[in-house]
Amino acid sequence: MKKIIVLLFLLIIFYGELHYVDLRQFQSESKQVEVKGEVKKxxxxxxxxxxxxxxxxxxxxxxxxxxxxxxxxxxLDIENHGVIVVGKHQAPKLISINSASLEELDELKGVGPSIAQRIIDYRxxxxxxxxxxxxxxxxxxDRMFEKIKGQITL
Known part of the structure; x- marks a missing residue:
């Protein structure tokens, strides 16, 4: 048993040297990124x-x-081989005050269920x-109307 311990000790001393490797030499200085969608190039x-x-x-x-x-x-620092997709501007969905449901009217800024019901009763x-x-x-x-006029249609 003592011979095995001594042998292991000697192996560690002679073969246990650490060799440091500079990993920066393997790090790339650049990356490739794909750009799609609404860009000029x-x-x-x-x-x-x-x-x-x-x-x-x-x-x-x-x-x-x-x-x-x-x-x-x-x-954002996008990763190597990443993809950037630029979308289109979405036109806001207009809500018809003459045919919208209570739930649709409730989506308007500042309009709750009770005002939505009043709109339906009026129309x-x-x-x-x-x-x-x-x-x-x-x-x-006037203030409420100014808030929602860009979101409504007849």
């Missing part, structure tokens, strides 16, 4: 290893007129001919 770009989404979009010529970056984190007596007629509904004044 879609494609694959080779960029600096810590390039942000904003820097990469600049290389791609920026967004087209329809491009929407509101859902992108422009400061059941006579349909709205102009958007401004909505101010005739109790609870909808």
């Amino acid at each position: 879609p494609g694959i770009y080779e960029v600096a290893i810590h390039a942000s989404v904003e820097e990469i979009l600049t290389l791609a010529g920026g967004c087209t007129k329809e491009g929407d970056t509101s859902n992108l984190n422009l400061t 059941n007596q006579q349909p709205f001919k102009t958007l401004e007629e909505l101010k005739n509904v109790k609870g909808i004044g």
Whole structure:
């Protein structure tokens, strides 16, 4: 048993040297990122290893007129072989005050279920001919109308 311990001890002494390897030599200085969607020059770009989404979009010529970056984190350091997809601006869904359900009217900013029901009661007596007629509904004044006029249609 003593011979085995001595042998292991000698092996550790002679073969136990550590060799440090500098891993930086294996680290790339650049990365490849694909850019798709509403950009002027879609494609694959080779960029600096810590390039942000904003820097990469600049290389791609920026967004087209329809491009929407509101859902992108422009400061993100995207990984190697990552993909950036720039979507289109979405037109807001307009809600018809003459045919919308109570639930749809309730989605309007500042309009709750009770005001939504008043809108339905008003239009059941006579349909709205102009958007401004909505101010005739109790609870909808000038301020409320200004908040929701971009979200409604006849």
